[in-house]
Amino acid sequence: MAxxxxxxxxxxxYFRYAYREAEKSRHxxxxxxxxxxxxSKGMIACCNNDxxxxxxxxxxxxxxxxKAINAGFHxxxxxxxxxxxxxxxxxxxxxxxxxxxxxxxxxxxxQTPDSWKRLAEVGEKILVAFGVQxxxxx
Numbered sequence: 073m074a075x076x077x078x079x080x081x082x083x084x085x086y087f088r089y090a091y092r093e094a095e096k097s098r099h100x101x102x103x104x105x106x107x108x109x110x111x112s113k114g115m116i117a118c119c120n121n122d123x124x125x126x127x128x129x130x131x132x133x134x135x136x137x138x139k140a141i142n143a144g145f146h147x148x149x150x151x152x153x154x155x156x157x158x159x160x161x162x163x164x165x166x167x168x169x170x171x172x173x174x175x176x177x178x179x180x181x182x183q184t185p186d187s188w189k190r191l192a193e194v195g196e197k198i199l200v201a202f203g204v205q206x207x208x209x210x
Contacts, residue, residue: 082111089118
C-alpha cells in the first residue's frame with residue numbers, strides 16, 4: 073500500500089501537542105498553537121499565540137518559526153501544523169522561509185468567526201500561489 077500523506081496517523085499526534093500548547097495561551101479570544109515538524113526527525117518547535125509584550129500578541133505560526141530559527145533549525149522544507157489557518161502576514165513568512173506544507177485542523181477552523189476565516193482564506197491563497205502544500209485535516 074502506498075503512503076498517503078493526507079491520512080498520516082502522525083497528524084493526530086502533532087495536533088495533540090498543538091492543543092496542549094494552545095491551552096497555555098492567555099489570549100482571550102482564540103487559543104491557537106502551531107507545531108513545526110521535520111518528518112524525518114520529529115517535532116522541532118511548538119508555540120502558542122501568547123503575549124510578547126503586555127497586550128501585544130504574536131501569532132503562533134511566527135512564534136514557532138522564530139523559536140526554531142533561534143534554536144538553530146532552518147524551516148526550509150518542513151511542515152507546519154496549526155490549529156487555525158494562517159493569516160496573510162504569517163503566510164508571507166512561511167513562503168519566505170520556504171516551508172513545504174501547512175496543515176490546518178478543520179474542526180477548529182470551522183468554529184472560528186467568518187471575519188477570521190476570510191483572512192485565513194487570503195493566507196491560504198498566498199501559500200498555494202507559492203507552491204506550499206495546504207491540507208485541511210479532519
